[in-house]
Amino acid sequence: MDAEIFYVLVGAVIVAAIARWRGWPAPLLVTVVALAASFLPFIPEITIDGHVLLNLVLPPLLYSAALDVSFVGFKRSLPQIRRLGIWLVLLTALVAGLVAWLIFPALTLPGALLLGAIVAPPDAVSAAAIGRKLGLPRRVMTVLSGESLINDATSLTLYRVFAAIIAGATLTVWDGIWQFVLAVVIGVVVGLVFGVLLHQLRMRVADPVVIGTFGLLVPFGAYAIAEHLGGSGVLAVVAMGLYVGYNAPRTDYTTRQQEAPLWLSADLLLESFVFAYIGLQFRRVLEDLGDESVVRILWLSGTVLLVVLAVRPLYIYPAHAFAVWMQRLRLKRWERAVASGEWTRRERLDDERRERFAARHPDRAARPPRRSQTADEIRVRLTEPALDWKDNAVISWAGMRGVVTLATALAAADIAALPTGPSHAIVIVAFIVTVGTLLLQGLTLPLLIRRLGVASDVDHEADVRALASVRARSKEAGKAFLAEQRKVWEQKYGEIDLRTFDAFADRMTRVETDTDQAQEAEEAAARPSTEDLVALSRGWLQVRREVLLAERDAGNIDEEVMRELITAMDAEELALDTRGAMRLPGRA
Numbered sequence: 001m002d003a004e005i006f007y008v009l010v011g012a013v014i015v016a017a018i019a020r021w022r023g024w025p026a027p028l029l030v031t032v033v034a035l036a037a038s039f040l041p042f043i044p045e046i047t048i049d050g051h052v053l054l055n056l057v058l059p060p061l062l063y064s065a066a067l068d069v070s071f072v073g074f075k076r077s078l079p080q081i082r083r084l085g086i087w088l089v090l091l092t093a094l095v096a097g098l099v100a101w102l103i104f105p106a107l108t109l110p111g112a113l114l115l116g117a118i119v120a121p122p123d124a125v126s127a128a129a130i131g132r133k134l135g136l137p138r139r140v141m142t143v144l145s146g147e148s149l150i151n152d153a154t155s156l157t158l159y160r161v162f163a164a165i166i167a168g169a170t171l172t173v174w175d176g177i178w179q180f181v182l183a184v185v186i187g188v189v190v191g192l193v194f195g196v197l198l199h200q201l202r203m204r205v206a207d208p209v210v211i212g213t214f215g216l217l218v219p220f221g222a223y224a225i226a227e228h229l230g231g232s233g234v235l236a237v238v239a240m241g242l243y244v245g246y247n248a249p250r251t252d253y254t255t256r257q258q259e260a261p262l263w264l265s266a267d268l269l270l271e272s273f274v275f276a277y278i279g280l281q282f283r284r285v286l287e288d289l290g291d292e293s294v295v296r297i298l299w300l301s302g303t304v305l306l307v308v309l310a311v312r313p314l315y316i317y318p319a320h321a322f323a324v325w326m327q328r329l330r331l332k333r334w335e336r337a338v339a340s341g342e343w344t345r346r347e348r349l350d351d352e353r354r355e356r357f358a359a360r361h362p363d364r365a366a367r368p369p370r371r372s373q374t375a376d377e378i379r380v381r382l383t384e385p386a387l388d389w390k391d392n393a394v395i396s397w398a399g400m401r402g403v404v405t406l407a408t409a410l411a412a413a414d415i416a417a418l419p420t421g422p423s424h425a426i427v428i429v430a431f432i433v434t435v436g437t438l439l440l441q442g443l444t445l446p447l448l449i450r451r452l453g454v455a456s457d458v459d460h461e462a463d464v465r466a467l468a469s470v471r472a473r474s475k476e477a478g479k480a481f482l483a484e485q486r487k488v489w490e491q492k493y494g495e496i497d498l499r500t501f502d503a504f505a506d507r508m509t510r511v512e513t514d515t516d517q518a519q520e521a522e523e524a525a526a527r528p529s530t531e532d533l534v535a536l537s538r539g540w541l542q543v544r545r546e547v548l549l550a551e552r553d554a555g556n557i558d559e560e561v562m563r564e565l566i567t568a569m570d571a572e573e574l575a576l577d578t579r580g581a582m583r584l585p586g587r588a
Helices: 003-022 026-037 048-068 071-076 080-102 107-117 124-134 138-166 173-204 207-229 233-250 253-280 280-289 294-340 343-361 375-382 389-397 404-411 420-452 456-491 499-512 514-525 530-553 559-583
Strands: none
Touching: 003 026, 003 253, 003 389, 026 124, 026 138, 026 253, 048 138, 048 233, 048 253, 048 404, 071 080, 071 233, 071 559, 080 107, 080 138, 080 389, 107 294, 107 404, 107 420, 124 138, 124 420, 138 173, 138 233, 138 389, 138 404, 173 207, 173 233, 207 233, 207 253, 207 404, 233 253, 233 530, 233 559, 253 280, 253 404, 253 420, 253 559, 280 420, 294 343, 294 375, 294 389, 389 420, 404 420, 420 514, 456 499, 456 530, 456 559, 499 530, 499 559, 530 559
16 A cells, blocks of 8 residues: 555544544545645645445445445335435436536537436435434435445446447447346345355354454455446445344344444545545646636536536425325225225235145244234335425435545546547546535535424434333343243252242343343352353343344334344343353352
């Protein structure tokens, strides 16, 4: 690594740390400081190949983001995410490309559409940082995060298609559609394969250092292999992250405790460098403007910036209205099916089909039958999470561009068939659009959120109710486990030592998080070993975790709330292990 890159990296992290300390959006401050620093004579000019930048930065950032996304929320919001991550990107690329072609014909139509694909995908890093700080509702954060996970795949697929056309390939519309479908299928399959393999490794290896190291490496492998096979590396990393994140509560608690700060540090490092790199390109862009076409390129850049700002709200509101109308049609169709008895007949046919399957596969017949969905659950399945006009206003203005736009523009400059003038124009437009959206939207988004009063009070109230409910069910499951274990202890140690068991169990049920009180009960044991008491505590924790997972899978509790409770249980188990490590094996 060159010393210049190291200096930039250290400086970017220092600025980001100051921003976090002051409570400011770190991406915006890093970009502004880098813009100003680019004019200092002692600041080096850093040039990184666009392909290298994408391959080094995108996989870990996408994987880390996918780990934190609630899969249940992502699945529920998928129609909204799909509209933004696929159709909005296609529309923005088309409109921006056509406008660019009309203003700057030297780009040619394929080159202009390539520019449209480059500036189309927003980057949710800045929006997410602002949203978390100001407490945006979870329904809005899920849509923004989900959009950023898949819009890069759409943009990069369009980029490949138009780059191939510029290079001389003959492609039809159907060829482009086929490439997109192939990219999606291959990317998702490769990602799921890597996700399953990594999850199995996490389940079988108890060394969190090894698991953390593999976690850092595997996103690069999934991305590279998917791209090599003609698929979307972006979707491969996203699919892997969603799978691993969804199953993370089933792994050892030490893995979860180690990987959380590991990925937070990686995010801070990579995001700080990316936004610093964006800002430091300002001087280079100004130098590229030093020719006779400067006015036309600035006019092109300003117009494309206005297009990407305008297309987003002009698409989101009509698309949302159409989706609401379609939801009402689906609900009316379902209500008519219920009233006519058609829905009951379908459920009966499904039950008969499951019974025939159980008869043909008796080894699986022991599984509990699937519970019939209630009317409220069916309505939730047929509808999207409700977004009002204020939510859509925030989503419409959260369209800041980032690393993908700049990196693909730099990569486009290396296309041999693209003349020097148009390639410089693409880089300049991409830079102005990226910095323009970061500063214009990033600086005004907090004001918009505060002015509209979009807050997560409803989420907080719902979380309090869900926490109280799931804690009660978790405690009941724990009591059932202790009742079963009491019989085992009676057979193993006799009636006398049941007093030790009862005292220990009473402490756990009354003070779940106070492991010190459980320690006092353990020290009072006469005959059972330390290992017996530790095993009892682990079982108590495990049944409570299983209740949380069941509630999450049933959709009764949000995944973020579940993760908070899992973290608390991990802390209990860590205290249990720490206490056990300080004692010699044997009788308590």
